[in-house]
Each structure stands twice: as structure tokens, then as C-alpha cells.
Amino acid sequence: MTRNSPPAEADIAALKARATTLRRHMLTMARGQGAGYIGQGLGIADALTALYFHELRYDPENLGWVDRDRFLLSTGHYSIALWAALAEAGIIPVAELVTYGADNSRLEMSTLDTTPGVEVIGGSLGHGLGQGVGQALGLRLDRSEARVFVELSDGELQEGSTWEAAMSASHFQLDGLVALVDCNGIQADGPVVLDMEPVADKWRSFGWETFEIDGNDMDAVVATLAKARQRNGKPKAIVLRTLPGKGVRRIEQSEKSHFFRVDVGQWDSIIDEFEQNVGLKP
Amino acid sequence: MSRAMEAGRTLAMGENEAAGGGRKSVDAPFGKALARLGLERANIVGLTADLGKYTDIHPFRDAHPERFFNVGMAEQNLVAVAAGLARTGKQAFATTYGVFASRRAFDFVAITLAHSNLDVKIIAGLPGLTTGYGGTHQAIEDLALMRMIPGLTIIDPMDATEIDAATVAMSDHQGPVYMRLLRGAVPVVLEPGYKFEIGKARQLRDGKDVGIISTGLMSERAIDAAALLEKRGISVAVLHVPTIKPFDAETVAAFAASVGQVVTAENHVIVGGLASLVVETLFDAGIVRKVTRIGLPDRYIECGAVPTLQQKYGLTVEAVVERIAAIS
Numbered sequence: 229m230t231r232n233s234p235p236a237e238a239d240i241a242a243l244k245a246r247a248t249t250l251r252r253h254m255l256t257m258a259r260g261q262g263a264g265y266i267g268q269g270l271g272i273a274d275a276l277t278a279l280y281f282h283e284l285r286y287d288p289e290n291l292g293w294v295d296r297d298r299f300l301l302s303t304g305h306y307s308i309a310l311w312a313a314l315a316e317a318g319i320i321p322v323a324e325l326v327t328y329g330a331d332n333s334r335l336e337m338s339t340l341d342t343t344p345g346v347e348v349i350g351g352s353l354g355h356g357l358g359q360g361v362g363q364a365l366g367l368r369l370d371r372s373e374a375r376v377f378v379e380l381s382d383g384e385l386q387e388g389s390t391w392e393a394a395m396s397a398s399h400f401q402l403d404g405l406v407a408l409v410d411c412n413g414i415q416a417d418g419p420v421v422l423d424m425e426p427v428a429d430k431w432r433s434f435g436w437e438t439f440e441i442d443g444n445d446m447d448a449v450v451a452t453l454a455k456a457r458q459r460n461g462k463p464k465a466i467v468l469r470t471l472p473g474k475g476v477r478r479i480e481q482s483e484k485s486h487f488f489r490v491d492v493g494q495w496d497s498i499i500d501e502f503e504q505n506v507g508l509k510p
Numbered sequence: 511m512s513r514a515m516e517a518g519r520t521l522a523m524g525e526n527e528a529a530g531g532g533r534k535s536v537d538a539p540f541g542k543a544l545a546r547l548g549l550e551r552a553n554i555v556g557l558t559a560d561l562g563k564y565t566d567i568h569p570f571r572d573a574h575p576e577r578f579f580n581v582g583m584a585e586q587n588l589v590a591v592a593a594g595l596a597r598t599g600k601q602a603f604a605t606t607y608g609v610f611a612s613r614r615a616f617d618f619v620a621i622t623l624a625h626s627n628l629d630v631k632i633i634a635g636l637p638g639l640t641t642g643y644g645g646t647h648q649a650i651e652d653l654a655l656m657r658m659i660p661g662l663t664i665i666d667p668m669d670a671t672e673i674d675a676a677t678v679a680m681s682d683h684q685g686p687v688y689m690r691l692l693r694g695a696v697p698v699v700l701e702p703g704y705k706f707e708i709g710k711a712r713q714l715r716d717g718k719d720v721g722i723i724s725t726g727l728m729s730e731r732a733i734d735a736a737a738l739l740e741k742r743g744i745s746v747a748v749l750h751v752p753t754i755k756p757f758d759a760e761t762v763a764a765f766a767a768s769v770g771q772v773v774t775a776e777n778h779v780i781v782g783g784l785a786s787l788v789v790e791t792l793f794d795a796g797i798v799r800k801v802t803r804i805g806l807p808d809r810y811i812e813c814g815a816v817p818t819l820q821q822k823y824g825l826t827v828e829a830v831v832e833r834i835a836a837i838s
Contacts (some may be wrong), residue, residue: 362594
């Protein structure tokens with residue numbers, strides 16, 4: 229059985245180790261072009277680890293399995309984290325990660341849906357949740373138990389289409405739809421331009437069962453995903469408070485950069501520091 | 511002259527918008543065809559954005575309520591939800607007005623739908639000048655906008671027979687389609703045995719002096735105008751081009767070469783739509799013909815009764831006759 233599905237008990241220590249591996253992959257990827265959306269990727273690493281190595285039901289050998297849970301990355305520029313997860317899941321080769329963002333690479337800096345494991349084109353922000361609503365409706369018509377997880381971000385909440393989708397999800401009582409709202413406090417022009425708070429209250433008022441947690445706390449992420457399994461007629465929103473650059477001090481402290489660029493020598497020293505901190509290197 | 515015009519009323523909505531020549535008509539041919547298809551094709555779903563009864567999808571809604579979704583007044587979400595349904599193996603027919611499908615939801619049609627070649631059919635009501643509600647509701651430039659989207663099939667049918675046939679053909683076709691909808695009591699012009707094929711133009715009348723290349727409801731007016739011009743000694747051929755994309759360039763070029771001069775006729779602005787396609791096609795084929803463009807000017811159209819506006823902007827049979835007589 230190659231399929232991933234949630235075990236009765238989560239091995240939190242193993243998930244934390246896996247999140248560290250994802251982060252290490254992302255540093256390799258960003259070093260390739262000297263740049264990338266590494267801040268966002270490191271921030272969402274724990275949630276993606278919990279999804280791909282605990283919560284989601286999918287089969288890396290059969291990506292088109294009709295009853296798979298779907299993960300839709302609405303913020304296509306978070307692809308750096310998705311590629312790391314897909315490589316660890318055995319869907320794309322780990323050796324390919326170094327091509328991230330390079331000419332002719334299928335590991336784009338903003339996702340297209342032509343790479344294996346990618347469910348939708350992300351990146352034109354505000355497109356993901358509506359597609360998740362459609363997929364959840366389609367799965368329900370087919371009487372499938374599969375669920376749909378949509379990642380979106382706090383900056384993306386400024387796109388009005390997100391709220392069109394949010395309204396329709398509760399109207400259609402799509403309780404198999406889970407929104408993961410990554411609140412990292414940054415967007416293209418710097419700190420979130422429009423104050424989106426209180427984010428959780430907004431989702432509640434749109435009829436969603438809403439949870440708000442530290443998105444870098446693996447115990448909390450795993451426990452909340454378990455709560456979100458309930459089929460109670462309501463879509464679920466998990467507001468993830470994440471730290472951009474989480475786990476790499478120099479990126480955490482880099483004025484909350486939306487797009488992080490340093491020279492190769494600095495990448496090497498960042499990687500050294502990360503490996504020492506996480507015990508990968510003495 | 512219609513009663514509305516005689517009375518000086520601006521009856522903007524609710525009249526027979528497509529009717530031109532006093533022919534018999536069929537009510538809601540699109541919705542009836544879709545409801546019928548839905549009986550045998552279980553994967554068809556219908557969607558609308560708060561315009562179910564105004565876009566003729568109500569027969570499908572009534573026949574297959576469990577497969578019908580009204581997403582409310584939210585056209586971006588309409589397209590996104592349709593795309594998501596298509597990703598689970600459904601064939602989604604999504605209806606709204608052309609102005610909203612083209613202008614408001616353009617990014618969703620281009621990226622979420624067409625870029626991924628999803629099996630979603632956008633059915634766009636009130637094409638061109640078929641409503642008197644002014645620029646907010648008149649989709650006079652939708653063909654030009656949608657034409658720029660790679661892989662999107664675009665259909666502008668002329669009558670009830672063709673709407674029925676095109677609905678079947680687009681269901682047989684895997685991929686995104688944008689169809690302009692003539693709604694309500696739609697005239698029957700073509701014979702029941704008429705064969706519609708995506709990407710194929712049909713010559714409806716032979717002639718040698720002038721060749722009208724037309725699409726949508728203007729094709730009915732073109733054949734009526736041609737019959738009247740015949741009495742004035744002007745021989746007029748008519749080529750109906752229901753598929754704007756992919757465009758039947760070969761047939762259009764051969765048709766143009768067979769006549770003395772060309773007239774294009776479309777329920778759309780004369781930039782970016784059929785006229786532009788014809789001129790590009792003739793240029794590429796090296797065919798030199800004078801081309802007269804009948805259609806709407808490059809400006810916003812005001813409010814008013816549809817017959818009044820169609821007369822003012824030269825889309826009536828009489829206007830087509832006079833325009834062609836003047837150049838012959």
C-alpha cells in the first residue's frame with residue numbers, strides 16, 4: 229500500500245524531522261537561482277508536511293486516483309514548498325529540485341498545472357478557493373469521501389473573488405472543503421497593505437467553522453487538521469499564523485522580504501547555519 | 511415599425527430580442543437542448559450566476575435540479591467553480607451575460623479555464639445589441655476579447671436550429687467554449703437537418719456581385735437582405751460563419767475570391783471581431799477585395815428600445831439592403 233492516509237496516531241517527532249528536510253530542500257532550490265519565495269516556503273513548511281505526510285489521502289503511484297484528497301496551492305509562488313513536499317512524497321525526483329526557477333524546468337517559481345502532483349494553476353491570486361468549491365461539489369455529486377484542501381494567504385484575502393468563493397462554500401454546505409489561510413503578514417509591497425484582521429472572525433461570519441493556530445506548531449497543526457475532518461455541514465478554515473523564513477534566522481530577520489535574493493556565497497553560509505541549528509551538521 | 515417605436519417607448523428588456531423576419535420561433539432552445547442532453551449524459555452540470563431564468567438554463571434546472579448550481583451574483587466564482595467541477599470529470603455549462611463573462615471574469619476564463627483546457631462551456635446572454643440597457647449590458651466587444659484566449663472555441667449561432675445543434679456539438683467537444691446566446695423566443699431560420707460543425711462556415715446563398723460574410727443573428731438578416739437585393743438586380747451570396755474560433759479561413763478566402771466585393775455583417779463592434787478576422791484572412795491569402803464592414807461603431811451604445819437602436823446602428827435588414835445597394 230503506497231497510499232498515504234492519516235494514521236490513528238501522529239508521529240509528531242517524525243513530522244518535525246520531515247519539515248526540517250523540506251526546509252533543507254527549499255534552501256537548495258533557492259540557492260540555484262540565488263533567489264526565490266523562500267520566506268513563504270519556510271513559513272508554510274510545517275503545514276505542508278502535516279498534510280502530505282499525515283493528513284492527505286493520495287497515492288504517489290496513481291496521481292489521478294479519483295478518490296484522492298486534493299491539495300490546491302492557490303498562492304502559486306509558494307511553489308518552492310510544494311516542490312519540496314512532492315519530492316519527499318516521491319512524486320518528483322529530489323535531484324530535480326536544484327532546477328527550481330531555471331529555464332526549461334518544470335519546477336516553476338509560480339505553479340502551472342503541468343507538473344505531476346499540481347492540481348491547479350496558482351498564482352493569479354484569488355483563483356484557488358473557487359476551484360476548490362467546484363471540486364468539492366463534484367466529489368459530492370460522485371458520493372466520494374475525498375476532501376479538498378485549499379491553501380491561500382492573508383495578502384490574497386484582498387482579492388474579492390476569494391470572498392465570492394467563501395460565500396458559495398458555506399451556501400453549498402461543503403464540509404469536505406478545508407481552507408488553510410497562511411497569515412505571514414507580508415505581501416508584494418511589504419507588510420500586509422490592507423489590515424485583514426480579524427481574519428478568523430471574517431471566516432466565521434462567512435459561515436465557516438474556523439480555527440486559529442500557530443502554523444509553525446506541528447502539534448497544533450496536526451490536532452486541528454483532525455478536528456477539521458468533521459462532516460457537520462460547514463466548510464472549515466484554519467488560520468495559520470506563520471513566521472516567514474521560519475527556521476532560518478537571517479531570512480526570518482530580513483525585513484519580511486516577499487522575494488528573497490542573496491548571492492551564492494551567502495546561500496552557502498545560510499545553509500551551513502541551518503544545518504548546524506537543526507543538527508544536520510556538527 | 512414596431513409598436514414600441516411608434517409609441518416612443520424604450521422597451522429595453524423582455525421583447526423578442528433576436529427576432530427579425532417574422533419567422534416561427536422556439537422558446538429557450540439552448541436550455542431545452544441541454545436538458546435533453548442531460549438525460550443521457552450524467553456528467554453534465556449547469557451553473558449560473560443569478561441569471562438562470564434570463565439565460566434560458568431553466569429547462570435544465572427543472573429537469574436536473576441536483577446537477578444545477580446557482581452561485582449568486584459572482585461571475586469570477588462562477589467560472590472558478592465550473593472549472594473545479596470540470597476537474598472532477600464533469601462537463602459544466604455556466605451561464606451569465608456576455609458582458610460579465612468576458613469583461614468581469616476574463617482572467618478566470620483565460621487562466622483557470624482555457625490555460626488548463628478544461629471542459630467548461632460559457633453561455634453568454636445578451637450578445638451585441640440585443641438589449642436596450644446600454645453599455646453595462648451590451649456585450650458588443652466580447653468576440654474581440656475572447657478571441658485572444660488560446661484554445662477557446664467561440665460560437666455565435668444564428669437561430670434556434672443552430673443553437674440546438676451547437677449545444678450538442680460543444681458537448682461532444684472536450685474543452686472550453688464560449689457561446690453567444692440568443693434567448694427567449696428564438697427564430698427558426700435553418701432547416702432541421704442543418705449540420706453544425708465547430709470550425710466550419712456554411713454558404714447559405716449563392717451570388718456573384720457581393721458576398722456577405724456574417725455571423726450570429728446578422729446571418730438571418732443577411733439572407734433576407736440578399737433576397738431583397740436580388741429584386742434590385744444585385745446578386746448577393748451569403749456565407750454564415752458561426753464559429754469565430756477556430757476560424758474557417760480556407761472557406762472564407764475561397765468565398766471572397768468567388769465574389770466581386772465583400773461585406774461583413776456582425777452583431778458586434780467592427781474592430782476585433784468578424785470583420786477583423788475576414789480582413790486578416792484575405793490579407794494572409796493574398797486576396798484583394800473591397801471589404802465593407804457592417805457592425806457596431808467603436809463606441810458605447812446608449813439605452814433604448816432594441817429595434818430603435820438596431821435601426822440607428824444599421825443592423826436591420828433594411829439597413830443592410832441600403833448599405834449594399836449604395837456600394838453596388
